[in-house]
Amino acid sequence: xxxxxxxxxxxxxxxxxxxxxxxxxxxxxxxxxxxxxxxxxxxxxxxxxxxxxxxxxxxxxxxxxxxxxxxxxxxxxxxxxxxxxxxxxxxxxxxxxxxxxxxxxxxxxxxxxxxxxxxxxxxxxxxxxxxxxxxxxxxxxxxxxxxxxxxxxxxxxxxxxxxxxxxxxxxxxxxxxxxxxxxxxxxxxxxxxxxxxxxxx
Numbered sequence: 387x388x389x390x391x392x393x394x395x396x397x398x399x400x401x402x403x404x405x406x407x408x409x410x411x412x413x414x415x416x417x418x419x420x421x422x423x424x425x426x427x428x429x430x431x432x433x434x435x436x437x438x439x440x441x442x443x444x445x446x447x448x449x450x451x452x453x454x455x456x457x458x459x460x461x462x463x464x465x466x467x468x469x470x471x472x473x474x475x476x477x478x479x480x481x482x483x484x485x486x487x488x489x490x491x492x493x494x495x496x497x498x499x500x501x502x503x504x505x506x507x508x509x510x511x512x513x514x515x516x517x518x519x520x521x522x523x524x525x526x527x528x529x530x531x532x533x534x535x536x537x538x539x540x541x542x543x544x545x546x547x548x549x550x551x552x553x554x555x556x557x558x559x560x561x562x563x564x565x566x567x568x569x570x571x572x573x574x575x576x577x578x579x580x581x582x583x584x585x586x587x
Contacts, residue, residue, distance in 0.1 A: 387489040388496045388585055389512065393504040394519030395551045396544055397529035399564035399571060403519050404500040406575040412582075413488040417501035420477045425450050430476040438472060461547070474507060496582055505557050506549055515585070517578060518558035520551050521565045 392407070394400045401416075408414040424431040427449055435450060436443070443454045459466040481499060488497050498517075504510045521529075523545070530541040555561060560578045564571045 387485070387493055388582060389485065389514050390496060390498045390582060391504050391510045391513035391516040392498050392500040392519070393502065393510070393516070393554065395526060395548055395554070396502075396541070397526045397533060398519045398521045398551070399529075399562075400500055400502070400519045402564070402568070402571060403517070403562055403575050404498060406572055407496075407498050407579060410576065410579045411496070412579070413484075413492065413495060413497040415481055415484050415497060415499045417477055417481065417499065417504070420480045421473060422452070424473060424476040424480065425452070425455075430479075431473045434472045435469065438468065461543075470507070478509065496579075503549075505554055510557060515559045515582065516557055517560045517562060518551075518554050519562050519564060520555070521563065525565060 390412070392400060392404055404414050404416065423429055425435060426432060432450065435455070439455060439458055443450055443458060445451045455469070459469050485497055485499075488495060499509075499513065501507070501509065504513075504516075510516050526545065527538060527541050530536055530544070531538060534541075536544075560581070562571060562574045562578060
């Protein structure tokens with residue numbers, strides 16, 4: 387099975403590209419979704435994160451409030467690193483379990499792992515190919531403001547915390563530019579898919 391990484395910057399369109407690849411026949415694993423699952427009250431990372439970050443991040447029902455947790459670590463690299471050390475191993479474990487399941491069922495298929503900080507976490511090294519999704523910074527700002535209800539200043543602060551897209555591009559085997567709209571993105575994604583299908587490992 388061909389393992390492909392899918393990453394990019396804030397609001398560049400990773401999820402849309404992932405959905406397109408899924409429609410074309412790829413098996414899609416979304417690291418962000420796995421991150422949500424491991425932080426649920428019955429999730430593997432819940433006890434350690436709740437103990438480390440305290441009752442201030444918990445809602446009345448004892449579930450972790452992800453916005454409060456994000457606010458706790460924002461702008462505090464040491465706290466973010468600590469959170470990642472508690473959460474990432476469980477995400478990777480779930481990821482590997484899913485890859486094994488897909489590989490057993492579809493040995494010649496393609497599994498796409500979508501993750502925002504794939505390069506930063508070093509997990510791109512586990513993939514045989516890497517797709518980086520890009521768009522203009524102004525589009526990132528507009529999309530993130532619309533999607534998240536954030537202010538321009540908040541979005542700029544988040545962008546400032548991320549690895550620049552120019553740096554991520556250095557790791558890319560394929561680049562999909564979502565600047566031109568959905569149909570143009572679909573066409574680029576289809577061409578990348580056809581190229582991936584032609585790879586024989």
